Amino acid sequence: MLNHISKIQPGIKTKRISSYDRSGGNADFISIPAGETADLAVIAGAGIVKHIWITVNAPDKFIRRNAVIRMYWDGETEPSVESPMGDFFGQGFGEEYNFASLPLAAAPVNGKAFNCYFPMPFGDGARITIENQSAEPITNFYYYIDFEQHPEIPASEGRFHAWWNREITGVHPQEGETEWGVVAPQGKNPTTEHNYVFANIVGSGQFVGINYYVDNPGPMWYGEGDDMWLIDGEDWPGSLHGTGTEDFFNSSWCPNEVYAHPYFGYAKVPNKLGWMGRTHCYRFFLEDPIRFEKSLHASIEHGHDNSLTLDLSTVAYWYQSEPHHPFPALPAKEERANMPEVGVVDVHRWRHAWRNANGSKPTLWGNEK
Known part of the structure; x- marks a missing residue:
């Protein structure tokens, strides 16, 4: 992962594509309308994406599942990366929470800052996109994509x-x-x-x-x-x-x-x-x-x-x-929704059905077999 950072390597240039305000102001974000796809980075030539940072503000509280990140290497038309945005960076269920690991993190405040340190080499161009599949816009989308330009990247370098x-x-x-084996012997x-x-x-x-x-x-x-x-x-x-x-x-x-x-x-x-x-x-x-x-x-x-x-x-x-086999079609956003939470009332209904199945004796406790 560290890739010999102490080694001097002439010909490699460090670059960044970000959402900074091109006017010199402080509106350092882009907006992504509902149903549209934004190109975060379109990079020519050879190089390695070294770090991605993203944070968003959107009225859709499920935007982490309703926004989809995709990545394409070397001019391919089928993505090598396709995932709901939150799940990719380590936040499941469309929720916000902190997550820390070496290659991926969801950082404070409350996991709102996504980070990825997986190196992503490419030999002939890279494209990274976000599709907003929500019915509402992503009002503020901030990002860094830090990468290196290299004279060449061999095909033998695996693509992420x-x-x-x-x-x-x-x-x-x-x-x-x-x-x-609680209910019956297991097979x-x-x-x-x-x-x-x-x-x-x-x-x-x-x-x-x-x-x-x-x-x-x-x-x-x-x-x-x-x-x-x-x-x-x-x-x-x-x-x-x-x-x-x-x-x-x-x-x-x-x-x-x-x-x-x-x-x-x-x-x-x-x-x-x-x-x-x-x-x-x-x-x-x-x-x-x-x-x-x-x-x-x-x-x-x-x-x-x-x-x-x-x-x-x-x-x-x-x-x-490469080439890789195309992924199965990503399920529609409605099919990515969470299942309903099972709570106290549901458990009580289970108990009620169990009591009825056991004769509804007034002193049934719950551990009777």
Whole structure:
């Protein structure tokens, strides 16, 4: 990541494109009308984007999901980066909160300042855009894009990619939601068939990180799912096979506390019953990238044997040779909305149904089987 900053390299020029007021005044922002796309940077030649900083002011409180960031390298027409803006920088669910890691951050005040330090090389031009898919304008959009101009960047330098995915996972096992075997004995899962897929890449490169956003409608621990990596077309169980979601995120024993390491952590956790609600986990493979030469299929169970209904969304980050396969169509903004929050009244209704199913005895406590 540091890229030998002590090395003197003639011929490299440091540049910036920003939203500064061209008149010399203090209106250092652009506005992006509803439904329009703004070119933040269109850069000719070869170079490396070194840092991106963004902050926005908009009447749409869900603008972090309703604005989409895209990046194109070397004149390509299909983006190498496509994600809702907030999710890309490490703020899930369209919410505002602080997030700290080495390559990405959402900085104070209250996570309103987005930062990205992933180096992004290009050999023949770069374009970075924001599409405002909101019904309202982005009133104030401030940004820096810091980059280097190089005499050349070889094609062997992998190009940066990021892809957002989202799925409301269905319960696969016939016995239903039975994490920890609470309801019934759990089955085995010798396949990736029903897993949540967060990367499906064709080409040569290395996987370097994931932001993982999970909204859990129930109080049961969401994280018994194993991560599974199939490299270069290999069969299950693959070269890398995990032991549980919290293990994949370098933690242990069902954590539910905010923790920030440069490479991994929990930027957001719920304060409800058990693990009910919205959690943001992250893991960056900066010292231990996952390398592939032909393809990479990366997935994770949603509960052991895919036994839980969850709202999962992720941004995967990797470098690869071009060309890349085009991403699936980004879901429309209506399909990116959060699921309704499950709260106290919902839990009380569950209890009421349970009481009725158990004869409505006046002294039923809640732990009777």
